[in-house]
Amino acid sequence: MTVAILIVSHSVDVARGTAEMARRTAGPDLAIGWTGGNPAGGLGTSMGAIAEQLDAIWGPDGVAILVDVGGAETNSEMAVEEMAPDKAKRVRICQAPLVEGAIMAAAEAASGGTLDQVVSAAEEVMRG
């Protein structure tokens, strides 16, 4: 088993493209979810859609969430808090840029990294 990656952007295009790049780095086996856009389909994020994706890709090795700006993080946190506590414990939101962090996280996850290692790999981007 490996850590799953969830990509949350304000833009559905950015979310889809970032997932494609992460998939290219990770190979075919990694669980990668993505969601973008507000409940009306415009720029924004949707707590409901995030919760659905989390549910779809969750596994016991955990989920690392990559977010872009503002409400993407807040809505992701609320979606995590809605989960059963034992599942939520294995979900982390990375303090990392979306695209660059997702690629790092996907590479680390695909090569068998733990949830801590995947989150660190993504967050390392910020340290240059």
Add this chain to the structure above:
Amino acid sequence: MTVAILIVSHSVDVARGTAEMARRTAGPDLAIGWTGGNPAGGLGTSMGAIAEQLDAIWGPDGVAILVDVGGAETNSEMAVEEMAPDKAKRVRICQAPLVEGAIMAAAEAASGGTLDQVVSAAEEVMRG
């Protein structure tokens, strides 16, 4: 006049979506270019396409380029070096994450920032 923004991603979806987010932040007047994908249309970047976009959006106040990973930066540098030197002088590649940096740069450019200020705004993302 304002600084123009060029978004260069390995993914055409990411480039388009990032431009849409930057546009939303900047309003209708800012010159925003975007390009993604390699010359065959797959994931990657194309020096030729970058050069075309640079040409299309270049103005005397300058252009700030936002790139994602690896070859996006190298290809952008080569495209800049192909320009006439007096034009190239007014083009800068930001050491910043693509999506987050593009939004910051767009906001700063739209509110009348100079090229230096726009680049700094984007690069500030990395300093948290």
Add this chain to the structure above:
Amino acid sequence: MTTTQDATQATALAILDALCARLIEAEAELNALDRAVGDGDHGHNLARAANALLAIRDELAPLSVPEMLKRAGKAVVMSVGGASGPLYGTLLLEQGKGLPEGEASRADWARAFTLAVEGVARRGKSAEGEKTMLDVLGPAARAFEGAVDQDFASALAALSQAAVDGHLHCRGLHASRGRAAYVGERSVGQDDPGATTAMICVQLVAAKLAEGAA
């Protein structure tokens, strides 16, 4: 002593209707504020929240006030894609959670309001002084709690005044949180959209309660 009489279900529903109408009406004005310092969607986001609440009005109507607030908070979170959705949603949700299930005193309301504002700060990882809705909500909650032993009209006046003062003070601040932070120094002298909606809402609630109390 004041009781939940001050905010019966009927009062709560009347306030809900007034708030929704006001936010829908203010959409263009709030978008314009957000265009100057953010991405121009704050009015749109709050109009969505208002419409989502009106869409479940029949579901809200029979609920106790705490349950009504919690249900409304969830609807706001689920319907708004911007940063303000989960924050205003949290405000309502925590206000609902902070009230006792039975009769609530005015002190209970004030305490719950303070706790709800603290919940927003936690949720947004933010604090007063960062040029956000918190620069209105924080002073408003403190003023109301501080005036809770005065007569109701005075307490409401203090609440309303603190919101206006907070909003004015916020205008001079330098944004360091949310999208407005992107314009940094340039935000000084501009109104923060979230602080503006917070002031509008606090004033409207105070006015409605004052009407009821008069």
Add this chain to the structure above:
Amino acid sequence: MTTTQDATQATALAILDALCARLIEAEAELNALDRAVGDGDHGHNLARAANALLAIRDELAPLSVPEMLKRAGKAVVMSVGGASGPLYGTLLLEQGKGLPEGEASRADWARAFTLAVEGVARRGKSAEGEKTMLDVLGPAARAFEGAVDQDFASALAALSQAAVDGHLHCRGLHASRGRAAYVGERSVGQDDPGATTAMICVQLVAAKLAEGAA
């Protein structure tokens, strides 16, 4: 004294054909290497470069060797979307720029190779030891320049050996540059795709020149 006889247009074209054929053949193998430490497209990227060069072969054929190298370098930059495109393109371009327009001595070739490798390092903002193509190209250029006064066969043998040694040493390095850096520690013990293609190309060029010299 050696002259451009060592690398006439005909030799240059024969080397070009052989390199292109070899890179196209190696596509799957190179993709597999890149899959382990990168995004799996290195073979694809270099096969694209090879096909782009074959597509302009008629345009290259009449050019002087320096002009041929420059034109080929541009074609590689324009055709490859990955990080290796501008880097290998720069290698060819700078090698062409570094040669004198007229007859070039073996020392001229060696000097131009060293300058071209330095150009790649500048372009990639990278240095030897970061587990990239530079860990093959750097030692190879140094070995060739160091052996330039020996007989041609020995100089070519030194060049080829340095590429192989560099490639082996690179395997033990920790990636800190390019996409392979994403797998960090896990890259130790794995071949770097760019270093592998650099070795393949250097060895092939040395072998072809040795054939010509024999």
